[in-house]
Amino acid sequence: MGEVTLGLFGFGNVGRAVARVLLEKGREFEERYGLKFNVVGVADTSALIWDPEGLDLREVLEVKERFGRLSEWRNDYEVYELPPGEAVAEINADLVVDVTNDREAHTWHLRALESGKGVITSNKPPLAFHYAEIIEAAEKRGLPYLFEATVMAGTPIIGLLRETLLGDRVESIEAVLNGTTTYILSRMEEGLGFEEALKEAQKLGIAERDPSGDILGIDAGYKATILHCLAFYPITFDEISRRGIDEITSEDVRKARENGKTLRLVAKVEEGRVSVEPLEVPRSSPLAVSSTQNAAVIKTDLLGELVIRGAGAGLKETASGVVSDIIKAALGIV
Ligand code: HSE
Numbered sequence: 001m002g003e004v005t006l007g008l009f010g011f012g013n014v015g016r017a018v019a020r021v022l023l024e025k026g027r028e029f030e031e032r033y034g035l036k037f038n039v040v041g042v043a044d045t046s047a048l049i050w051d052p053e054g055l056d057l058r059e060v061l062e063v064k065e066r067f068g069r070l071s072e073w074r075n076d077y078e079v080y081e082l083p084p085g086e087a088v089a090e091i092n093a094d095l096v097v098d099v100t101n102d103r104e105a106h107t108w109h110l111r112a113l114e115s116g117k118g119v120i121t122s123n124k125p126p127l128a129f130h131y132a133e134i135i136e137a138a139e140k141r142g143l144p145y146l147f148e149a150t151v152m153a154g155t156p157i158i159g160l161l162r163e164t165l166l167g168d169r170v171e172s173i174e175a176v177l178n179g180t181t182t183y184i185l186s187r188m189e190e191g192l193g194f195e196e197a198l199k200e201a202q203k204l205g206i207a208e209r210d211p212s213g214d215i216l217g218i219d220a221g222y223k224a225t226i227l228h229c230l231a232f233y234p235i236t237f238d239e240i241s242r243r244g245i246d247e248i249t250s251e252d253v254r255k256a257r258e259n260g261k262t263l264r265l266v267a268k269v270e271e272g273r274v275s276v277e278p279l280e281v282p283r284s285s286p287l288a289v290s291s292t293q294n295a296a297v298i299k300t301d302l303l304g305e306l307v308i309r310g311a312g313a314g315l316k317e318t319a320s321g322v323v324s325d326i327i328k329a330a331l332g333i334v
Contacts, residue, residue, distance in 0.1 A: 003036045004330040005054075007093035007117075009084055009108075010100035011044040011064055013205065014122060014149075014322070017315035018099060021323050023057050035330050041091040046071035048080045048087045088112040095144075095329055098123045099322060101209065106130040113137045113145070118333065120325040122149035122318055124222035125237075131226070132234035144332055146325035151177060151223040152294040154320025155310030160298075161230040168300035170231040173269040177223040179292030179313035180207040180214035181245050181265040185278075186290055188253045189262065206292050206313050216244035217265060217276040224267035224274045227296075232271045240274035248278055256280045262288050292317075 006022075008015055022037055029035050038054040046069040049060060055077060063073055073079045080087065085108040088096050096112040098105055098121040106126035109119050110133070119138070121127075126134060127147055138145035148158045161170070176182060180201045187197035198215070201207045213219045221242045228235050245265055256263045261280035264287055268275050281287045286307045289295045294312025299305050311317035 001030060001034055001036050002330070002333075003038055004095065004326075004333055005093045006037055006039045006326065007041040007043075007088065007091045007096045008039055009043045009088070009096060009098050010102075010123075011042055011060075011070060012099070012101075013315050014318050015042075015044070015099040016061060016064065017319040018097065018322050019057050019061055021316070021319045022326075023061075025323075029327065033327060033331060035327065037326070037330070040093055041087065042070065043084065043087060044070045047073065048082050048091075049073055049077050050080060050087075050091055051077045052092050084108040085111050088117065089115045093117055094333055095120060095326060097121070097322065097326065098126075106134060109134055109145070110137055113141055113143055116141070116143070118144035118146075118329045120144075120146050120322060120329060122147070122322050124150045124219070124226065127229065128222040128225040128237040131229040131236070135234070144325075144329035146329055147226070148325050149318045149321030151226055152296070152308075152310065152312045153314060153317040154322075154324065155294060155308060155312065155317075156321070156324070157227070157296055157308050158230065158321075159324075160308060161227070165298075165300060165303070168302045171270075171299040171301060173227055173231060173267075173296055173298050174287065175224070175227070175267045175269070175294065175296035176264045176287050176289050177267050177294050177296070177312060178214055178217075178220040178265055179294065180211060181217075181220070181278075182289055182293070183291060184215075185245065185248070185253060185263050185265075188248070188250055189257060193250065194248070205315070215246050217242045218244075220265055220267050220276045221274075224269050224276055227267075228269050228274050231269060231298075235272075235274070240276065242275070243277040245278050252278075264288065 184197040295309040
């Protein structure tokens with residue numbers, strides 16, 4: 001049995017969903033992969049709980065759910081107020097898992113790699129702004145840097161482009177990569193106003209904490225940037241063109257409907273060119289997804305057209321991507 005130690009950074013909804021999967025499927029992973037995961041550190045924005053011997057995840061979840069903050073911990077584990085940059089270097093983890101929304105997380109991802117730790121992340125800005133630097137740092141040290149959950153949650157578009165379509169040359173990707181905007185546009189088609197539909201999406205936990213990132217196309221833009229980096233070459237989010245759904249009116253939605261089409265926030269990724277904008281798509285198009293589904297049409301020289309569709313948001317759906325990456329990295333380590 002190989003034991004792999006983990007440091008979990010971010011203990012909001014996604015972090016807790018990842019912890020629950022590790023708890024509930026621990027035995028299954030031991031049997032299927034011969035892997036035992038030992039979480040030695042868990043951090044939220046208030047504190048880092050760290051025990052080099054391993055934490056009882058059930059207890060950590062209980063404290064967070066009861067008190068809302070890990071700094072309320074009163075048991076025998078050490079509670080630190082280390083910033084993530086120091087914490088990742090200090091803790092005895094093989095893998096650092098970032099499920100935060102920290103825009104500056106690339107600094108501590110690099111620090112983790114420098115201190116010999118692999119990184120798994122669902123956090124988009126580090127890749128959307130610093131892809132080349134991070135991947136180079138990981139490759140130089142032969143460490144895993146995995147990010148399946150950054151695009152389409154656990155629906156494996158990253159693995160497809162990074163590990164599967166190795167002989168193909170990607171020609172273009174067209175995709176719907178944001179569930180919040182799909183949800184709002186669909187509800188507007190059903191007669192709701194923009195604000196009402198947004199409130200619903202927030203209530204369902206689909207929208208980001210600050211939904212402007214979804215509405216203005218920033219979230220989809222981050223994802224499209226990451227896809228460009230994988231399919232072609234590294235660029236940054238600043239190089240893409242982007243228009244959100246903030247100016248879409250009920251009239252626009254109605255017009256699309258009259259044309260037999262539906263409005264979706266569509267990302268187009270071609271070599272050297274990335275755009276995100278609301279477009280009318282035919283109802284029969286694979287991009288006419290509903291609810292929190294995402295879809296991508298990938299065109300390659302050998303395969304022609306390939307469609308990948310599945311959950312693009314949600315807690316266990318995002319945990320699926322993060323945990324798959326943890327297992328992938330662990331299988332490489334052990
Ligand atoms: N807020 C995102 C969405 C989910 O609406 O698709 C996380 O990427």
